[in-house]
Every structure is written in C-alpha cells, then in structure tokens.
Amino acid sequence: MTPIVIKTIQFFLSLSLLIVLHELGHFIPAKLFKTRVEKFYLFFDVKFSLFKKKIGETVYGIGWLPLGGYVKISGMIDESMDKEQMREEPKPWEFRSKPAWQRLIIMLGGVTVNFILAVIIFIGLVFTYGEQYIANDSLRDGIWVTEKSLGDELGVKTGDKVLSVDGKKIEALQQILPEMVYGESYTIERDGQVIEKKIPVDFIQTLSEDKDKARFIYYRVPFVISAIPKKSPNVDSGLQKGDAVVEMAGAPVEYKDQVIPILEANKGGTVPVKVRRNGELVDLTLNVSEEAALGVGLGMTPEEYKEAGYLEQKTLKYSFLESIPAGWNKGVKTLTDYIRGMKKIFNPDTGAYKEVGGFAAIGGMFPDTWNWPAFWATTAFISIILAFMNILPIPALDGGHVAFLLYEMVTGRKPSDKFLEYAQMIGFFILIALLLFANGNDLYKWLFK
Missing domain, CATH: 2.30.42.10 (PDZ domain)
Known part of the structure; x- marks a missing residue:
C-alpha cells in the first residue's frame, strides 16, 4: 500500500474510534439518568445512512459524511434542530426534564471520555515501551543547530547549552524545540556565560515556512x-x-x-x-x-556515547502501577501544551493561525508506514484535541451547552428554547466557518507550498 493509503486508513480508524467513544460518553450517562436516546451515529446521515438498525428505542447507524458523529437525545436542542419535539410538553424521559446537574454530566461525558482515553493510551504506551530520551544536561558540548538561518532567528548557535524555557528546566533534548515553540523566553549557557533570551513572537511562522528544516536542534554527532x-x-x-x-x-x-x-x-x-x-x-x-x-556512516552505540562522555541516552521502564501516574502526567502535559499552542494561534502577531489545519493536516500526523506505537500516540493526541475543542464555549459544541447549563445552575433561570435554537444556529455557522478556514488552509498549502 502507498503511504497516503496507509495514512488514510489510520486516520479513519482513529477518527471512528474517537467519535464512537466520545458519543458513548454522552450515551451512557443519558441512559443511567433514564433519558431517551433516539439515535447513535458514527458520521452524519444527511439524507441517508450507509447502515442503520433500531435496537430498543435507539437507532444505531453509520452516516456517509465523515465530519463527526452524534447522539440524538430526546428533548434536547442539538444539531438535529428538531423544533417539532420542542413545541410539545416536556416528557419525563426527555433531556429538558432532567435536573441541571444530570444534564451537565451528560454534556461533559464526551470530553471526559476523550481525556480519559488519552490517559489510558499513554499508560499503555509507557508501560509497554517505556520512555527513551537524551538527557539534556549530558550533552558535553551543547547542541547542534543544523539550520543556521533558523538558529539566527531564534538566537541560538551550535555549542550552546539550553538550560531552561520560561524558567522550566529542560530535562530531555527532545523537549527543547517544542518548549521553545510554546515559550516566551529561554536561558542558555554559551562559552561559560549564562544568557537570557526572548523567543521571537513570530517564531512559529518562521518554522512553518520551511517544515523540512523545522527540526533544526540536534545533538552534536562525533565524526566516528x-x-x-x-x-x-x-x-x-x-x-x-x-x-x-x-x-x-x-x-x-x-x-x-x-x-x-x-x-x-x-x-x-x-x-x-x-x-x-x-x-x-x-x-x-x-x-x-x-x-x-x-560516503561513510557515522555513529556510536548508546553505551559508547556515554563511555566517551558525549551524551547519555536514558531509558525509563515502568511497572503497571508506576505507569498510571506517568500516563496521567503525560495526558495533562499534552493538554497544557496544546492550550499554550492555542494561545499562540489567537495572537495574530505569531502567525500561528496560518498553521491551523483540517482533515488533511490531522491525517498527515500519522506515520506513512504502519506503526502501532505511533498510531496510538497520535490517536491519544487527537483525543486531547477533541476534548479541548469540544469544551470551548461555542454553541453547538458540548462547551456551549455546558456554559448555558452553568448559567442556569448559578442564576436559577433556564435560557428559553427559542434562545437555545438561535444559539445553536449561530454556533453551527461558527463551526462551518472554522471548518472552511482549517481545510482551506490545507488546500492552500497543497496548491502553493
């Protein structure tokens, strides 16, 4: 199979898994609170379904439009925009008849499952494979800046020792570039002097202009x-x-x-x-x-690197119990790093908004050969993205419903059904605009870069 086919298969497998589990996060608490679920769909069934089967009171199906999935909960203003049902008197089994705290749990179920799923995947990865990294403080003669123009833009050069970013000590060589992408300032040691430097506000845009050179910080390779x-x-x-x-x-x-x-x-x-x-x-x-x-090969074994004093590659192995907090910490760090990245996107000066991508960008995150650890790591990352994006307080997303429920719980006043209908429509148009922007960016990069 060609790389693009392999990436596509992984993309749809991962997306399907995440959508089904996200919707289960809504479905299960809805059922626990005796709320009727009319539909449970993977992908959207605009006009027709690829498959559907009714079991009990719920129709389970697969739509043809792979833009997500949904559960249709009785008595809830959602993407179905079922106005006829909302004109009738509330029924005991409907979402709108349930206490606010139950409705809140139902709405938070999807993003909760997405985050927990990511943590479970990270637990499995660190337990099965452990973690390998090059200890940053073991680099005897600092880093190798493979692209001088990018190094000059950032203010680093070969031989520098990167000590910290935003005051946080850098433990692993692999952390340097991601931390600098998200950070504001960093500290280096150069020729025995400790120097504080600011990270250019548009550094993300500089990196994005030539992604083939983006990984420009490396360890210095001995000519052996x-x-x-x-x-x-x-x-x-x-x-x-x-x-x-x-x-x-x-x-x-x-x-x-x-x-x-x-x-x-x-x-x-x-x-x-x-x-x-x-x-x-x-x-x-x-x-x-x-x-x-x-025309020769270079390199040393990890043991030879360590024995010669060049660097040390550390391997961490975890027992099952140790892997639980390690996986949790990895999930939390992935989420916080993503939030830091989103802050950059919302600052026009960074140019990071140009890197917002749609389905092609997400598909491109998967390896072009089948690699289970990489597949699961990417799936965990996307699950974190889905959790964060869905909790944004945008009407039509889970976060929009949560915001209205919190307003109701604090004030004791429930927004009117008409208001919720209009909010749902506005949220829907916002989402369409975001989809067009993200996928338009993908198309632009494909055509012109």
Missing part, C-alpha cells in the same frame, strides 16, 4: 566512522570502522558540524585527515565527492 559502504569513494582509502577523525585539512575537528564546511571547501577533491585508531594517530588522505561527502 560506523560503516564504509562498498560504493564509498573511500572504500580503499585505509579508513576503518571505529576511526575517530580528529583533524581535517590541518584543522582540529571532533564533530560532524565542524567537518561539513571543510568538505564543502574541498568537494570533488581530496582532504588530508588524522584519525585516532586504538589510541594512536593515523594519517590518511580521503576522497570528497562532488556532493561534499565522504
């Missing part, structure tokens, strides 16, 4: 030979696996970032080098391709 392929221009140069290049063209070198400019200056020719081999220095002359490459 791990492989010499048969097609390498240096297969007969005397270079051996395990050699550590310590000098090139007369200049001392240790890392790949130091070697790259020298190879650029000597591409298509040869370059003299010194390598350390079994504790001794060996002089060699290496061939440089027209692409400014030696």
Whole structure:
C-alpha cells in the first residue's frame, strides 16, 4: 500500500474510534439518568445512512459524511434542530426534564471520555515501551543547530547549552524545540556565560515556512566512522570502522558540524585527515565527492556515547502501577501544551493561525508506514484535541451547552428554547466557518507550498 493509503486508513480508524467513544460518553450517562436516546451515529446521515438498525428505542447507524458523529437525545436542542419535539410538553424521559446537574454530566461525558482515553493510551504506551530520551544536561558540548538561518532567528548557535524555557528546566533534548515553540523566553549557557533570551513572537511562522528544516536542534554527532559502504569513494582509502577523525585539512575537528564546511571547501577533491585508531594517530588522505561527502556512516552505540562522555541516552521502564501516574502526567502535559499552542494561534502577531489545519493536516500526523506505537500516540493526541475543542464555549459544541447549563445552575433561570435554537444556529455557522478556514488552509498549502 502507498503511504497516503496507509495514512488514510489510520486516520479513519482513529477518527471512528474517537467519535464512537466520545458519543458513548454522552450515551451512557443519558441512559443511567433514564433519558431517551433516539439515535447513535458514527458520521452524519444527511439524507441517508450507509447502515442503520433500531435496537430498543435507539437507532444505531453509520452516516456517509465523515465530519463527526452524534447522539440524538430526546428533548434536547442539538444539531438535529428538531423544533417539532420542542413545541410539545416536556416528557419525563426527555433531556429538558432532567435536573441541571444530570444534564451537565451528560454534556461533559464526551470530553471526559476523550481525556480519559488519552490517559489510558499513554499508560499503555509507557508501560509497554517505556520512555527513551537524551538527557539534556549530558550533552558535553551543547547542541547542534543544523539550520543556521533558523538558529539566527531564534538566537541560538551550535555549542550552546539550553538550560531552561520560561524558567522550566529542560530535562530531555527532545523537549527543547517544542518548549521553545510554546515559550516566551529561554536561558542558555554559551562559552561559560549564562544568557537570557526572548523567543521571537513570530517564531512559529518562521518554522512553518520551511517544515523540512523545522527540526533544526540536534545533538552534536562525533565524526566516528560506523560503516564504509562498498560504493564509498573511500572504500580503499585505509579508513576503518571505529576511526575517530580528529583533524581535517590541518584543522582540529571532533564533530560532524565542524567537518561539513571543510568538505564543502574541498568537494570533488581530496582532504588530508588524522584519525585516532586504538589510541594512536593515523594519517590518511580521503576522497570528497562532488556532493561534499565522504560516503561513510557515522555513529556510536548508546553505551559508547556515554563511555566517551558525549551524551547519555536514558531509558525509563515502568511497572503497571508506576505507569498510571506517568500516563496521567503525560495526558495533562499534552493538554497544557496544546492550550499554550492555542494561545499562540489567537495572537495574530505569531502567525500561528496560518498553521491551523483540517482533515488533511490531522491525517498527515500519522506515520506513512504502519506503526502501532505511533498510531496510538497520535490517536491519544487527537483525543486531547477533541476534548479541548469540544469544551470551548461555542454553541453547538458540548462547551456551549455546558456554559448555558452553568448559567442556569448559578442564576436559577433556564435560557428559553427559542434562545437555545438561535444559539445553536449561530454556533453551527461558527463551526462551518472554522471548518472552511482549517481545510482551506490545507488546500492552500497543497496548491502553493
């Protein structure tokens, strides 16, 4: 199967699972409070259904329009806009006849299930696979900024040690870039000096202009030979696996970032080098391709990196009981990070609104090969997104209903059915506008970027 087919299958599998469980979050408390549920649908059944079957008082079905799903609860003003039912006298089994606290629980059920589902997935992932990360404070000679233009925009350069973002210590190398995307300021150590810097307000927009270069903060790679392929221009140069290049063209070198400019200056020719081999220095002359490459592999095992003092890769393993708070913390952090990102989106100066995406953007989050850990991690993230988006106080979303219920509980006055109908219509148009904007962004990027 092609990558796009694999992504599409994962997208619909994940979306279907999340929709069904979200709607179950409404369905189950509705049933517990003896509220009639007329329909339970995966996807929308505009004009017709792909499948439907009535069991008891509820019609279960699958619609053809994959924009979400719904449960139709009797006596509730929702996306069905069933005005005829609302004109009749309230029945004991209807939503509007139930106490406000029961209606609140029913409306909060969907987002609650979405968040709990994400936490359960995170618990399963950390229990099954643990967590691996490169300890940030173990980087002996700081970070490697692979894209100088992005580094200059942010104010970091190769060799810097990133200490904290917004006053929060950075524990893992992998945390640096996400924290900087969401953050306001950071602290680095450069040449023995501790420096405070501001993160440019439009840094997200700068990153989005070239996503292929967005991951530009890396660990510094020692120039230690791990492989010499048969097609390498240096297969007969005397270079051996395990050699550590310590000098090139007369200049001392240790890392790949130091070697790259020298190879650029000597591409298509040869370059003299010194390598350390079994504790001794060996002089060699290496061939440089027209692409400014030696045609060799670089790398060390995690144990070798640690033994040489370059960096330490940590692996955390969790028992089942330990995985529960770890999964919970991961769920909470994912939610708080997403909220931080949303704050950036609502600030026009950041340009982050240009990165709002629709279904294509969500589908693009899945890997292009089938990978269960990646699938579940992405599903958990999307579940967090659905929880947050649904609790926004927009009429037609769960959060809109919750806002009106809280108003009723505080004031003791229930909004009129006519008001709720108008609010539902306004909310519906807001959602359509957001969908058009998000998916329009996807289309624009596909056509012009």
